[in-house]
Amino acid sequence: MLELRAITAGYDRRNPVVRDVSLSVAPGEAVGLLGPSGCGKSTLARVAALLHRPDSGTLLLDGEPVRRWRHRAPRPLRTAFGVVFQQPRLAADPRLALTDLIAEPLRATGRRDEVPERVTELARTVGLTPDLLGRRPHEVSDGQLQRACLARALVLRPRWLVCDEMTAMLDASTTAALVAVVEDYRAATGAGLLAVGHDRTLLHRWCDRTVHWDTLTGAGRTH
Amino acid sequence: MTERSPVLSVRGLSVRFLMPGGRRIAAVTDAHFDVAAGECLALIGESGCGKSVLASALLGLLPGNAEATGEAMLGGLDLLSADERTLARTVRGRLVGLIPQSPAAHLTPVRTIRSQVQETVAALTGVRGRAGVRSAAQAAAERAAFPSDHLDHHPHELSGGLAQRAATALALVGDAPLLLADEPTTGLDRDLVDHTVDELRRHIDHPGEPDTAERALLMITHDLAAAERIADRVAVMYAGRIVELADAEEFFGFPGPRHPYSRGLLQALPDRAFTPIPGLPPELGSLPDGCAFAARCDRADDTCAVLPPAVGGVACHHPVPGAGMEASQGAQEDVRA
Numbered sequence: 001m002l003e004l005r006a007i008t009a010g011y012d013r014r015n016p017v018v019r020d021v022s023l024s025v026a027p028g029e030a031v032g033l034l035g036p037s038g039c040g041k042s043t044l045a046r047v048a049a050l051l052h053r054p055d056s057g058t059l060l061l062d063g064e065p066v067r068r069w070r071h072r073a074p075r076p077l078r079t080a081f082g083v084v085f086q087q088p089r090l091a092a093d094p095r096l097a098l099t100d101l102i103a104e105p106l107r108a109t110g111r112r113d114e115v116p117e118r119v120t121e122l123a124r125t126v127g128l129t130p131d132l133l134g135r136r137p138h139e140v141s142d143g144q145l146q147r148a149c150l151a152r153a154l155v156l157r158p159r160w161l162v163c164d165e166m167t168a169m170l171d172a173s174t175t176a177a178l179v180a181v182v183e184d185y186r187a188a189t190g191a192g193l194l195a196v197g198h199d200r201t202l203l204h205r206w207c208d209r210t211v212h213w214d215t216l217t218g219a220g221r222t223h
Numbered sequence: 224m225t226e227r228s229p230v231l232s233v234r235g236l237s238v239r240f241l242m243p244g245g246r247r248i249a250a251v252t253d254a255h256f257d258v259a260a261g262e263c264l265a266l267i268g269e270s271g272c273g274k275s276v277l278a279s280a281l282l283g284l285l286p287g288n289a290e291a292t293g294e295a296m297l298g299g300l301d302l303l304s305a306d307e308r309t310l311a312r313t314v315r316g317r318l319v320g321l322i323p324q325s326p327a328a329h330l331t332p333v334r335t336i337r338s339q340v341q342e343t344v345a346a347l348t349g350v351r352g353r354a355g356v357r358s359a360a361q362a363a364a365e366r367a368a369f370p371s372d373h374l375d376h377h378p379h380e381l382s383g384g385l386a387q388r389a390a391t392a393l394a395l396v397g398d399a400p401l402l403l404a405d406e407p408t409t410g411l412d413r414d415l416v417d418h419t420v421d422e423l424r425r426h427i428d429h430p431g432e433p434d435t436a437e438r439a440l441l442m443i444t445h446d447l448a449a450a451e452r453i454a455d456r457v458a459v460m461y462a463g464r465i466v467e468l469a470d471a472e473e474f475f476g477f478p479g480p481r482h483p484y485s486r487g488l489l490q491a492l493p494d495r496a497f498t499p500i501p502g503l504p505p506e507l508g509s510l511p512d513g514c515a516f517a518a519r520c521d522r523a524d525d526t527c528a529v530l531p532p533a534v535g536g537v538a539c540h541h542p543v544p545g546a547g548m549e550a551s552q553g554a555q556e557d558v559r560a
Contacts, residue, residue: 035412036384036414036415037382037383037384037385037412037415038381038382038383038384038385086383087325127502127503129503131506140271141270141271142270143269143271144270144271144503168409169270169409170270170445171268171269171270171445171488171491172445172488172489172491172492173269173487173488173491173499174270174499175491175493175499176491176493176498176499177499179497180499198411198412198413199412199413200413201448201492201493201494202493204493205493205494205497206493
């Protein structure tokens with residue numbers, strides 16, 4: 001269970017973008033979070049993925065409160081999350097070939113020996129051909145790079161996936177393909193999903209349950 | 224609106240990138256299309272299919288190793304053979320207003336939005352004087368629905384949607400006869416997408432201002448919903464070629480697209496089948512001799528080893544029959560191409 005309770009977070013303490021927001025995702029559940037541009041939904045997703053320390057509020061992971069964020073978070077917690085961001089160009093180290101991009105989490109956690117097998121398997125899953133794997137980000141399209149970013153998010157077999165506008169930059173066919181990859185992974189592993197976006201049609205089709213940002217804040221909650 | 228002369232007329236536009244080792248990348252091949260005043264042509268296709276390269280070619284913004292051939296006429300000027308001085312002084316901003324793909328990278332990071340809009344106003348319009356420029360900049364921001372209380376922010380302080388509106392405001396300042404919007408709705412929420420494309424539409428329609436000429440809009444997008452909302456005609460690009468050029472209403476409604484690729488693209492939408500087209504687009508550096516889509520196409524057969532000519536707006540050996548096509552295949556009128 002992933003529970004966000006009365007989270008207040010932002011970049012300026014006097015003016016937080018997220019105020020008193022609560023949301024929970026059950027194990028294996030896919031929750032779509034809808035909201036307009038700039039409402040703070042990406043910040044909330046970052047809090048949920050342990051990437052942004054909230055000003056106040058509690059994040060409970062399987063009932064245990066999270067006390068440390070980002071690099072201070074304990075490794076078993078950090079690796080429980082796979083995150084895919086909106087802009088693959090900003091989320092990929094331009095110096096790494098796609099194969100190293102996908103393998104990086106394994107190397108960073110001392111699981112180097114799993115690299116060849118896992119990268120080959122995931123490249124096939126996300127539809128990257130071997131010649132694409134040897135290229136660096138500037139040599140591939142946005143859609144191909146986002147495929148690699150999704151493979152990177154799955155490489156440690158996370159229990160939770162956070163997809164922040166994963167498909168906003170992508171065409172319809174690549175969108176459908178990547179959503180299918182996420183759903184296949186979830187069907188196989190029972191991972192939970194928090195998908196943030198503004199495409200109502202897409203999130204309704206993709207997720208078990210969609211919630212609108214306005215219903216999450218203290219004032220908007222009905223119970 | 225059939226008899227209007229085109230604002231932009233592209234004939235046989237091809238762009239090749241020369242790579243180290245003599246490799247050639249065919250980013251755009253033999254593109255033909257017109258955009259008329261008061262009309263919106265949406266150029267759609269997967270990422271990496273050459274859409275944005277085509278836009279860069281029209282603005283003379285291709286990198287040094289690119290080679291553009293063909294013709295792109297705009298107001299008596301061939302954009303492809305114009306020199307840098309002409310492009311800088313009369314084309315960019317004045318004849319072609321660009322709404323860029325990633326506004327965050329397009330805006331100057333160290334200056335406020337207000338100062339950038341004011342600079343554009345001063346450079347492109349006759350408005351002079353501090354107060355005049357200030358109020359003209361405010362009006363320009365308003366036209367793109369950019370909130371005036373954010374004018375003193377720097378680009379990094381804006382959400383993706385607001386940055387896009389700031390870039391749109393800059394593009395509208397010069398009142399150019401051709402607006403070139405490169406993925407103007409990427410990263411915006413649905414309401415904002417609707418607002419942005421409606422605003423673009425309003426800008427080309429110009430209701431109630433008979434003294435100003437209508438504008439043409441070439442919108443490059445992968446957002447099919449946005450294209451459906453705004454476009455009069457649709458050009459579908461695949462692997463550097465325009466494979467289908469169709470009336471938007473027929474394309475999105477009945478009888479639907481005729482090229483198998485276009486059909487696959489529409490069927491991938493979450494409110495349709497939500498199934499991806501299998502496989503990946505081919506590499507632009509090693510395109511097959513025949514139809515580039517054949518490897519992913521369920522209608523492919525031996526004839527696809529030969530490059531299909533564009534007939535009736537569709538470049539396919541076995542297109543899905545369109546409206547009025549059932550009786551006389553091949554005898555249909557040529558769509559404007």
